[in-house]
Amino acid sequence: MTDYSEEMPCLVKTGQGFSLSYKNRFLYSKYSPDRAISGAIDSLTILPGTLILALSPALWLGLEKLLQKLPQDSFILGIETDEKLHNIASEKLEQLKKNCDNSQKSNFSSSNSTFGRVFLLPFKENDYIVNILSGEKLLDEISLPHISTFRRAIPLEMSAGTQFDKENYASLSRLAQNTIASYWKNRITLTKLGRLYSRNIFKNLANLPSAIDFNNLLRQIKRPIFVFGAGESLEATIKNISSEEIKKCFVIGVDAACPALKASKIRIDAVIALEGQVAIEKAYIGASAEDSIIFADITSRKQVTGHTKKSFTYFATKYTDATFFKELGQKDFFPRQIPALGSVGLTAVYIALLLRENINIPVFVSGLDFSFSLGRTHTKNTPAHIARLCSTNRFRPVENYDAAFRAGAKQFAGKNAISLYTDTALEGYAKSFDDVFSGTPNLYDAGIQGLPLGIERISQEKLKAFLESLEVTNSEKLGSKEEKDTAQEKKLKKAEEIRRFLEKEEKALNRIKELLMFGKDVASCSRSLEEELNELISPREYLFLHFPDGYKCDTKSISFLKRIRSQIDFFLKDIKNGLKAES
Structure with missing residues (x-):
């Protein structure tokens, strides 16, 4: 052997x-x-x-x-x-x-x-x-x-x-x-929304000097924090726990949940806004966020910050590893970056954990179900529910049964053995929640239904008893006049830095446009036409990030260059509008 x-x-x-x-x-x-x-x-x-x-x-x-x-x-x-x-x-x-x-x-x-x-x-x-x-x-x-x-x-x-x-x-x-x-999932998202995200960044830059610095808000909340999503468990929570008890907490709502919270007379201290499309405007009908500080993503719709009478701040979801975004992240004027979590609910929880003074302060979560019951998709008084009510007729019932039987949807037994439906995307968000927040101290799931979130659950009875034991404290002065109107010198400095950045981008885009229109007739003597185009276009991925082949800068391709030319005027318009706002 x-x-x-x-x-x-x-x-x-x-x-x-x-x-x-x-x-x-x-x-x-x-x-x-x-x-x-x-x-x-x-x-x-x-x-x-x-x-x-x-x-x-x-x-x-x-x-x-x-x-x-x-x-x-x-x-x-x-x-x-x-x-x-x-x-x-x-x-x-x-x-x-x-x-x-x-x-x-x-x-x-x-x-x-x-x-x-x-x-x-x-x-x-x-x-x-x-x-x-x-x-x-x-x-x-x-x-x-x-x-x-x-x-x-x-x-x-x-x-x-x-x-x-x-x-x-x-x-x-x-x-x-x-x-x-x-x-590849991100590539699909960027193909659909990449240009919108990039254009929204340029549009929001003009607002940055007027915004509160996100970093100045960190570790400021001394009360318990309640994060509300737009899922059906929100309805059960606000039914079982009075608005007076919930007001003892610092309340954070995702944008889609604002109308439902407003209808229940719950004061919303902070609203988290990620959406860049016009459809999200429905969430602000009825002045649901006018008394809240709005935490807006730099890629979100510019008009969102106009829905508050209080104040707003920006953060930057790292939605791409592109050179232009990395360079922006190094600018002093650019807001704090946070990971791309895919869901406004996950982002709301992430921000809540940044805002609490220390890890001993509890954060409660409700309405982040990542699932729905037969015939429903969101809680009452949310934009999706109201839109269904408005469009119902004898051929289209108010119950949205289509969602439960669409491709990819499946039935499962959720928390408390409640029969619910989910799909691949929602299930992925729940898994991401588990991956990101599992083991976080004093983070509790207060929802009575939905997919498991991987954090400790708390019953409605125990939560109610805890809130009843709290004393009413004065609200934090987040977004107060003193914080909003920061030193004029600092504000002007930020505005000047943004103006210089926009002017630099305007000059570069006009040069790309000139080279694409007149070619070698206007090319530099020291470099070839192709070299100069590559030098100008490759670090400005916002011009092509949304192309199906936008993961590479192919300046040797005539098709690629033609598509680049078609995008330049859109961004020049946004930059010029931003410069007008700065002046």
Whole structure:
């Protein structure tokens, strides 16, 4: 019997090649080491644009067969979570590359370009797989192409080494798959709304000098905070707990929930506004936010901040990693950035946690159901509910049954075993809520129905008893006259910085327009036309971020340049209006 160590991986000779033994087990068959991985590769369907996640590659058995099956635009990323096995995998991969270069008889291509699509994730970088795939973290050892190259990631167990760390391999595989899936979901969103977001940024810049600095509001709330979404559990909460008790809390409402809270005579201290489209104006009918401070995203509809008589502030959702947004984020006048959470409800909770004075102050959440009951989608008195009431007739009932039976909708038993419906998007928001806020101290789910949020639940009875025990305290003076009218010198400085930024962008866009119209006749002597266009367009992704192929700046394409030309006038108009407002 072959002698081998249980502590160190050892090669074991078999009748059909070498196997590997480690921790008292064989990582490949003792009889035909490559049989299992060969069968797994045969069963794979590898479409173009695939990233193969080679889990525990060890001796890289089956790599030859996998490369022969791999489409030209697909790549292989080896992942090894055991340091000893990682060292073996690294040495073996280098050896295979050398053999490929030196041996003309190899079944691999004699060119190293074939192995140029095979990489091994450095052992110490396993936890950064998301950053590496997204391009946020660059490594000398790995030169994976831009994430837009990939449409999917497929995990492939290359050896039994995965059995030593099943959960970690599964987690890394999910992270890689979710990173690629999220990228394409974001691309779809940007294709639909990217130009609107970018134009809203330019429109809102003129308002920034008049806004309260978001950073000055952090850690200011000393009372319990209540965050309300527009889901049906909001209705149950405001029915069981009186408005007088709720007023003891600092109340934050998402924009769509404002009419419902106003109808129940609940004072709304802060409104969270994310939406950039005109449809959200319905949420402000009836002056539902006139006595609230409005927290508006820099990409939200400009007119939203005009619905308050109190004050407003801006924050910036990081909706893109584009160069222009990064450069804006470094400007002193640009508002505080927060992660892109996808949902106004999640953003409201995130901001609530920033506003509370310390982690001992409780934050209660209701109306963030991410689900709906048969015939309904939102709580009463929300814009969706009112619109349904207004449009109902004998052919169109007030109950919205379509939502429960649309593609992707499914039934489930939610909190308290209440039968509800959800869909893929809403379910994704609930999962995101769990991922972001699970384990947050003193964050409580006060909703009686909906998808689980991954935070501690509190019953209506216990919540009511807690609020009754509180004393009425004076409201914080967020957005007071003193805070709103900051030092005139500081306000003027910010306005001047914004004016200079807008003038710079106006000059650059006019130059791009000139080059596209007259070409080489007006090109610079020191640079070619293509070089100057690329230099001007590539850091201004707002011009093309919403293109279907907007993940790249292709100034060599006539089609791309024609589309760029069609966008310039829209942004020039917004910039000129912003400069007029500043003057």
